[in-house]
Amino acid sequence: MEDKDKRAIQAIEAKLHTIILWLEVLLAFFIVATVLISGKDLVVLVYKVFITEASASYEILQSLLSHILLLVVGLELAIMLIHHTPGNVLEVMLYAIARKMLIHSGTSFDMLLGVIALALIFFVDKYFHTKDSEKIF
Numbered sequence: 001m002e003d004k005d006k007r008a009i010q011a012i013e014a015k016l017h018t019i020i021l022w023l024e025v026l027l028a029f030f031i032v033a034t035v036l037i038s039g040k041d042l043v044v045l046v047y048k049v050f051i052t053e054a055s056a057s058y059e060i061l062q063s064l065l066s067h068i069l070l071l072v073v074g075l076e077l078a079i080m081l082i083h084h085t086p087g088n089v090l091e092v093m094l095y096a097i098a099r100k101m102l103i104h105s106g107t108s109f110d111m112l113l114g115v116i117a118l119a120l121i122f123f124v125d126k127y128f129h130t131k132d133s134e135k136i137f
Contacts, residue, residue: 024081024082025081025082027078027081028077028078028079028081028082029078031074031075031077031078031081032074032075032078034074035071035074035075035078038067038071041067042064042067042068042071045060045063045064045067046064048060049061049064062103065102065103066099066102066103069095069098069099069102069103070099072095072099073092073095073096073099076088076091076092076095077092079091080092086129087125087129090121090124090125090129093121094118094121097114097117097118097121098114098118100114101114101115101118
């Protein structure tokens with residue numbers, strides 16, 4: 001009887017796992033579709049950079065960079081949802097921190113924290129994350 005219950009539980013877990021994976025793929029599809037739809041905003045922002053005076057184009061250029069980096073983070077998030085690897089998680093974190101540093105760093109302390117975070121991600125990638133899924137320790 002106990003063996004029968006374990007098999008039933010394992011079958012339910014396998015079905016739930018499959019459903020969750022399909023939901024993640026669906027969410028990744030929605031993210032990619034949103035990024036593609038948002039491409040028109042990039043065209044508008046690039047056009048605004050070209051028609052605006054040099055003194056006023058800084059804010060528009062910052063907005064363009066913010067938008068592009070947000071789209072990159074979205075695409076990396078979609079990849080992470082489909083392929084569950086530590087490298088993908090590190091890339092999402094890397095782009096998110098880089099976006100924060102370039103767009104929203106108001107003080108030197110914010111910039112310092114961002115540099116430390118990026119250094120930590122590169123350290124983890126170099127010494128703890130192996131591309132061949134081999135364990136270091």
